[in-house]
Amino acid sequence: MHANPPLAGPLLRQARLKLLDGGNFSDSEIDERLARSWRRSLAAGLTPTGRLAVPDNLTAGELGRALGRNRELLNHSRPIMEYLFEQVRHSHSLVVLADNHGVLMHTLGDTDFLGKAERVALMSGACWDERQRGTNAIGTALAEAAGIEIHGDEHFLERNTFLTCAAAPIVSATGELLGILDISGDRRSRHPHTLGLVNTAARMIENRLVADACRRHLRLYLHPDPAGIGTVAEGIVALSEDGWIIGANRNALRLLGLSAADIGGTPLFRAIDTRIGDLIAQGRRRPGQVLALHGHDGRTFYARIDGHEPRVLSVPKTSSPQHNDALTALDTGDLRWRAAADKARRILGKDIPLLLSGESGVGKELFARAVHESSPQRNGPFVAINCAALPENLIEAELFGYQPGAFTGARKEGYIGRLREAEGGTLFLDEIGDMPLALQTRLLRVLQERKVLPLGGGVAVDVRFSLICATHRDLPAASAAGQFRSDLYYRINGLTLNLPALRERNDFAALCDKLLAEFFPDAPLAIEPALQHRLAGYAWPGNLRQLASVLRTACAMLDPGESLIDWPHLPDDLVDALHRAPAQPCRANAEPAQRNLAALSLAAIHQAVADHAGNLSAAARQLGISRQTLYRKLKGERA
Ligand SMILES: Nc1ncnc2c1ncn2[C@@H]1O[C@H](COP(=O)(O)OP(=O)(O)OP(=O)(O)O)[C@@H](O)[C@H]1O
Known part of the structure; x- marks a missing residue:
């Protein structure tokens, strides 16, 4: 500049x-x-x-x-x-x-x-x-x-x-x-x-x-002079648990010789001669102290480490969408989600199986589909199988196929099976942790030999597909307990990616905008800002599935011509849940941008409604106005 x-x-x-x-x-x-x-x-x-x-x-x-x-x-x-x-x-x-x-x-x-x-x-x-x-x-x-x-x-x-x-x-x-x-x-x-x-x-x-966007991550505050740390000239770098740069300010990019395009796709050791484990250990040994680090070109940087506690490290966040693929289309700015997408891109077309973990509803299947659509085999089929939903007596025939007349009730012409249907594309095995042990053995054989032998005999047929598995279970623990074959576990987790729960993401507003635009592409809908702030602080046990369903319902509650979602449009159970959850401080509302009386009074109304989790009677009491007046004001604003 x-x-x-x-x-x-x-x-x-x-x-x-x-x-x-x-x-x-x-x-x-x-x-x-x-x-x-x-x-x-x-x-x-x-x-x-x-x-x-x-x-x-x-x-x-x-x-x-x-x-x-x-x-x-x-x-x-x-x-x-x-x-x-x-x-x-x-x-x-x-x-x-x-x-x-x-x-x-x-x-x-x-x-x-x-x-x-x-x-x-x-x-x-x-x-x-x-x-x-x-x-x-x-x-x-x-x-x-x-x-x-x-x-x-x-x-x-x-x-x-x-x-x-x-x-x-x-x-x-x-x-x-x-x-x-x-x-x-x-x-x-x-x-x-x-x-x-x-x-x-x-x-x-x-x-x-x-610093705020990366507050849950390991952060380095950098400068070539120790006295520069803490000044406006300091570089700030946020790192994922495994040492990748997932956020940075422009000072840091300049100091490290990187560009914004490197965020999300660059491990720290490419710029600085140090390993993440050593940094964390040093940060713990000498909390708050300034360390000397060295660039590969011999330059010395001084750094203060922050956020080095493992609990903090396990909740990382954002980088920059430099790609134009199906994964980018799902990217709404969360650092941790984006770091996962960046890593997935590195194995596209490389015959490395991907294992997705994360709570139910975080979007594992959508992520898997986007990986397939971003891959060289995107024109091949994407075959999704929910291992927990198939009846145990059918799962074998469904996966491996069968010869004509292999068992009573089988189709007389036989069936090639889902694995062979995935030929030339991607096989997505959802809830793999729920697959019965006997089938795990057969699946392992298929993955090792790359051949499928249908039930009822015949010849083994070659298969070629990319494999993505997903689970919300702790597979290493299931392996240790003898419920999941450890050799299968090692076979399927070429790369394991843990997708963040909604409450851990930092892109709530962007996600809401994306979902609303999907539901009503022609009409720009929005959520009342104070309500959105309240929703962003909610725990969302059902993750994105729950958010999508809440917003879809809220859209259905809007009157014709209305475009702002507010408390009265939410399902009652969510209002109750928000009511029970402690209110988050709402700074922006406490400092209204429009400093005129009407805006101030509306801001006060929204603050009161938010404080009482949508209970209009209680909000009206706090404001000293009747419930009807309050409702009229809210309606009038939307009219
Ligand atoms: N990035 C996203 N953008 C929009 N909607 C999403 C996104 N991710 C998930 N969803 C919504 O959440 C729902 C659940 O997603 P998905 O089935 O991929 O989750 P999952 O983690 O595989 O769930 P489960 O573990 O229960 O199978 C989707 O149908 C969609 O409505």
Whole structure:
């Protein structure tokens, strides 16, 4: 990130005159990023003196949903925006946070320098995407994914040339651009250090977000100088239990010579000459102390280790979707899920059996299907067999097939069996831990010899398929207890992946959005933010299966035209369960973004309803209003 060199006034003026005169400026006359941005603005059909075609502000409902989606970004940004505002308080400036579409989420500061129209344009809900407003610091920082200053005549639209703005991107632990932090003011108040200030503040927000997103993981806080640890310049790296980098801030990527694409697909020892076991041991021996680590190129890093307790380690999280396959389509951002998908991709087409473990309903079968669809044999069949659901007397015939007339009741033409049906594709054996012992022996033979012998004799037939097994049982323990053949266990677990329970995932909001979009692809549905926060804190014993079913039911409860899911749409048993569960603190609701009376009162209503787990009478009592008034207000908001 660097400031674009301030353009010499006459040169810029010349280029601008040509821009105004049909866009015939020469790229070499101006900064290259500015030239790219003016070209993009022209390509979007804008003219510097044109009017904004469509009013582009979000409606209150749309803004509410956008705020809900960006809750974490907002929570971590607000204190730093306040700090930033203190620094620029006397310079007639605004501190602005925009989401990754350029929509303003939160603004702080002095609007006296703005006329009425400009005030509207800089309110929460206004969109500053380059395609709508031409070159401007927020839109251009988004398009360039870099910090940038846009001053006066560098703005594309004449109407914005009274501004001076500096903006910097905020990037997640997995390398995704989350939003933009910006300072905008009157062009006469330009200060040479504003961009540096915004860049630093954006890094501070980013570090808070990364540390929070990775709080359940082993984390390294790194710097080449021990005194740099704990400062805004520190690198933060999150590691999975087996030492893979599953999250990092941009400082860490730069220090380690990595890029965002390496997150999720790189073990730490590729960058640093150390093993995860040694790190954990050192962290335990010298908690909180700074260790010296060495890069393979001889460089020394200093690091503080955090989160090295095994309990903490066993609950890891996110990295970045760099692939365009069926697994990516299921990826909603959870670090641990994504690390599992990254590992699965490494064995695609390699004849290594995959064993999926995880609680019931975490999505093992969907994961297995996505592995198949991402693999070279995706055009072959995917044959799924639930070993727990087949009657014991039929399972053998079902799996291995049989010769004509092999047993009473058999089809007279015989049957090739499910294993042979999987030829050239993937065989998915669900609940493999529930397979009877005798059948385990036969299955082991098939897997070893790659041949199937049908019941009733005949010749053994060659089979070729990829094998994925799934279980919610502890197979090593079942092997030790003699309930599962240990040789079969070793045969099927070429790679074991444990899929996280829903309560352990960090992508609850994104998962809800995905499910709602699946149920109603044409209508954007959302969950009321305070309710969503409450749902995110629930234990979800049935995991994704339960969440999908709850959301499907809630959608069915919506009145025609309604698009916001709230407490009255939830099934009673879930409301009861939430009622019994302790309420999670709801910070974002305690700090409403829209600081006007109506929004404050609505926020108070939602907080009260959430505090009483959807019990409207109790919420009304707490608020000192009648139940009917409360209901009317909730209804009125949705109308
Ligand atoms: N990533 C996902 N996106 C959307 N829905 C999902 C996802 N994962 C799981 N589900 C929902 O959860 C249900 C259960 O998923 P799945 O059958 O794959 O889980 P499982 O772990 O194999 O369960 P079991 O152990 O009980 O067989 C699916 O039918 C779907 O409704």
